[in-house]
Amino acid sequence: MRKFLIYILTLFGILSAAMPAESQDLDSLWDVFNTVKDDTSKIILLNEEIGLYYESVNPDSAILMYDLAADIADKHIYNPGKVSKKHLFYFQFYKFTALRYAGMLYANFSEHTMAQKYFNNALSMTKMMYESGSTEKEKRILKGGLAACYVNIGITYYYTGVYEAAVSNYLKSLKLYEELISTCTNKSNRSKYKYGISTCYTNLGNIYQEQMSTEKALDYHFKSLEIKKEIEDKRGEGICLNNIGNTFLSKFNYKKAEEYYKKALDLAIKTNDTKSQSISYSNLGIVEKRLGNYDGAIEFYTTALKIKLELDDKNGITNVYSNIASLYISKADSIAKTESEKNMYISHALQYAEKALIIAREIKALPYVNEAYKNLMLVNKLRKNFKMAYLYADDYIVTKDSLFSDEKTVALNEMGAKYEAEKKQLKIDRLNNENKIKQVQIDKNKEEAQKQQLVINAIVIGLSVFLVFLLLVILLFMQKKKANKLLNFQKHEIQQKNDDLQQANHEILAQKEEIEVQRDLVVEQKDRIEEQKNLITTGIELAKNIQQSLLPHDEQAQNIFGNHFIIFKPKDIVSGDFYWGTKIDDLLIVTVADCTGHGVPGAFMSMMGISFLNEIVSKKKIFSAGEILDDLRASVISALKQKGFTGEQKDGMDMSLCVINTSNGNMQFAGAYNPCIIMKKSGEMIDLLPDKQPVAIYDRMKPFTNTECTLEKGDRIYLFSDGYVDQFGGPKGKKFRIAGLKELLIQTANLPIEHQKAKIQENLDQWMNGFEKNYDQIDDITVLGLVV
Known part of the structure; x- marks a missing residue:
């Protein structure tokens, strides 16, 4: 040395x-x-x-x-x-x-x-x-090296998305650092070990944040921040502040997130830490984007990107590219005023998303690959390139499943709990070992006392009987007193250790009782949830009966529609689709509508739509198809109090509506996104196209187009929601699409109407369940066909 x-x-x-x-x-x-x-x-x-x-x-x-x-x-x-x-x-x-x-x-x-x-x-x-x-000294050095290695390996697993392996390595490192600091008195070495513990806390906090265990993540991040302040690690303080901001961001607490990001940025500027500055700028950009301040967000992103490019920080570069792509997607989807402006934003989003994917694949960073797939899915959806959107959606789901799952979250939590249990068990084992050492010392003292007695006996043999007896008594008394004193002292120490063990056992029993109480609470909450579910289900069943009473029943439908069929398959108990019809003199008015969502929200919207249609046609006597939709849209906007804010256009109806004069065959059609298909008796198919606007508030509203055509006896009319054509199935798991429905209608056009209905239903069942994989129904399905 x-x-x-x-x-x-x-x-x-x-x-x-x-x-x-x-x-x-x-x-x-x-x-x-x-x-x-x-x-x-x-x-x-x-x-x-x-x-x-x-x-x-x-x-x-x-x-x-x-x-x-x-x-x-x-x-x-x-x-x-x-x-x-x-x-x-x-x-x-x-x-x-x-x-x-x-x-x-x-x-x-x-x-x-x-x-x-x-x-x-x-x-x-x-x-x-x-x-x-x-040697012990060398082992202490090596233990520090092992702890550092486990942290390094854990970080590589974190950036490649293997979170379970990352947590395992972090916990191994944390255990070694805690063992080192428990026996270390050197101030410099203690600071190093505290730094290592803080690093483990930070990395564990990041993973629990990714798994959305936000409270546990905050606990680790604040522990890490406390240590960083104690050892005066300014750069580490900045990292902790950014991590705390990230966790508040995931809790949607933007005010708190911005507060900690700004603290981190101020500290990074004071310490001239450019990498930490870039992280804070990027994080502040995310907050601005979430708050809808897109100009402020792009300014922060641009500043962050400039620094990351100078540092050649590939993780940071791909992260900022993804953030910018997400921003342009939001702008295209919500604030673009013209088609050209929207296309410009989509082009920018596509450019940055593809850049992010290239770098993320290069560095094998699975979290960033997953984010890039998500952005590319959304961009292609906006471009209406649904094939590419579907492919990227599949990649996004696969990579997301690799990163996040309930099983992984449970495994990570179990790992942490196991670590804490092992920590307590080590403390108990250490106390037991100390007691064993004390017992060995007692046995050794007894053996030494016996040896001393033999020596004394050998010395006094030559003395007179009286002196031998007297000295022997005195010596025996003194040795016994000394041995008793030592034994009493050691007995007291053993008793103290036993008390410590009993205290530890009491703590374990208390924790066990707390766990049982928590378990009973969970069972009670489960029973309450099931009771609430039953009440909700009962309410929904009642809503179903109400909704069914509003729809034309078999006899009523026959009187209104004549020779017809109706396929009505709600996805849930109640439906967001509805069909409606009425006859007034020679006019037959019929519609099929798809309201926002399905289930209870869609059902309420459908009942509101039926009520408005009855009022418009029966009371207001409006018989023009386009004017009916115009008036219905005005009623929906008024009822929902829509003011034109972002997202309101998603609450409304897509529908197709026909007004048929049964005396002369004249038909009017108006549609909101949903078309009408006419199969002429001659075999010709006529496709009546709808307006590209919903029956709701819309940023470019115009009067609905009233299309007229002439029908002949025997012609067939088909109205439908998008549930049938959007259903996934078949050998490749794709949508059935409207082209498939048209082909099916052509093939079955000559069948009696009730046989055609059976073929359409049979085709749907075959599409969903007739191949290797069965597919669940994804939306409410309604198809109405009638013969003129």
């Missing part, structure tokens, strides 16, 4: 003589390297000076320097006969350091596969050294 210190002091002396205090350029460093003779100094120089210098100017060369340091160390490691055991340990530790530094450099540039390779090699070497009979 003394010789090792001499090496270091000699090297530092050479460096001080060869390099100016403020300008240790590369030539000077290589001059020193070529001057020193011993390999120890060369390795330290490569690891701590030359490699560090190259990291800032040429990272590839820095890795070569660390590899060179490892190679020089190998010359001594694999020639053990030529080096002492003590020096062999230090050469192995130098190699471990070189491997870790290279791995950290790869990780900084997001090359996580190479980083893991170096970290695992360093970990294997350290484990081998730890198990090969090192």
Whole structure:
């Protein structure tokens, strides 16, 4: 050890003589390297000076320097006969350091596969050294190295989306750091171990945040922040503040998120930490975007991107690209005033989303790949390229399932709970071991007392009987008193340890009782939830009966529609679709509508639509198809109090409506997104197209088009919601599409109307359940066909 210190002091002396205090350029460093003779100094120089210098100017060369340091160390490691055991340990530790530094450099540039390779090699070497009979001091050094390696490996798993492996490594590291700090009195080393514990807390907080365990995440982040302040790690404080902001952001507490992001930014500016500045700018951009301030958001994103490009921070670059893509998607979907403006925003979003995907794939960062797929899915949906949108949606779901699942969340929580339980058990085991040591000492004292007695007996044999007896009595009394005093003291210590064990057992029993109380509470809450569910289901069944009473029943439908069929399949108990019809003199008025959503919300909207239609036709006597939809839209806007705010256009109806004069065959049609198909008796198909606007408030509202045509006896009219054509199924799991429905209507046009209905229903069942995979119904389905 003394010789090792001499090496270091000699090297530092050479460096001080060869390099100016403020300008240790590369030539000077290589001059020193070529001057020193011993390999120890060369390795330290490569690891701590030359490699560090190259990291800032040429990272590839820095890795070569660390590899060179490892190679020089190998010359001594694999020639053990030529080096002492003590020096062999230090050469192995130098190699471990070189491997870790290279791995950290790869990780900084997001090359996580190479980083893991170096970290695992360093970990294997350290484990081998730890198990090969090192001294206690060496084992303490190696334990710190193991803890650092586990953190490094955990971080690479985090950035590649393998969260369970990341948590496992973080907990291993945390356990080692806690063991080290529990026996450490050196102030400098305690600060290092606290830094390691803080790093573990930060990384665990990030993973629990990703898993949406926000309270647990906040607990870890605030613990980490407290340690960072204690050890005066300003950069670490900034990281913690950003992480706390991220967690509040995921809780939709934008005010708190912005508060912590600004604190982090102020600290980063004060410490001239450009990387942390870029993170804070990007985070503030997310807050501005969530609040609808798109101009402020793009300003923050642009500032963050400029810094990340200068730093070549690939993780950061792909993150900002994804954020900018998401922003342009929101602008295209909500604030674009013209089609050209919308297309411009879509083009920008596509450009940034594709850039993000390229880099995310390059660095194998699964969370960023998942975010890029999501943005590309949304962009292609806006472009109406539904095929690409579906493909990206599939990729998004697959990668998201790889990152997040209930099973993974449970596994991560179990890992944390297991760690805490092991921690308590170690404390109990340590107390038991201390008691065993005390008992061994008692037995040893008894044995020594017996030996002393034999010595005394041997000494007094030659003395007179009286003196022997007197001295023997005195000595025996004194020894017994001393032994009793010692035994009483040791008995007291054993009793104290037993009390500690009993206290620990009481705590465990108390925790067990608390767990049982929590379990009973969960069971009680489950029963309440089931009761609430039954009440809700009963209410929905009642709503179904009300809704059914508003729809034309079989006899009434026959009187209104004549020769017809109706396919009505709600997705839930009640439906967001409805069909309606009435006859007034020679006019037959019929409609099929698809209200916003399905289930209870859609059912309420459908009942409101039926009520308004009855009022418009029966009371107001409006018989023009276009005017009926205009008046219905006005009623919906008034009833829903729509003012034109973003998102309100999603509450309304898509529908097709026909007004048929049964005396002369004249038909009027008006549609809101939903078309009407006419099959002429001659076999010709006529497709009446709807207006591209809903029966609700809309940013470009215009009067509904009133289309007229002439029908002949025997012609068939088909009205339908989008549930049938949007249903997934078939051999490839795709939508049936309107083209498929048209083909089906052509094939069955000559069948009696009731047989045609059976074929359409049979086709739907076959599409959903007739192939390798069965598909659930995704929306309410309504198809109405009638013969003129």
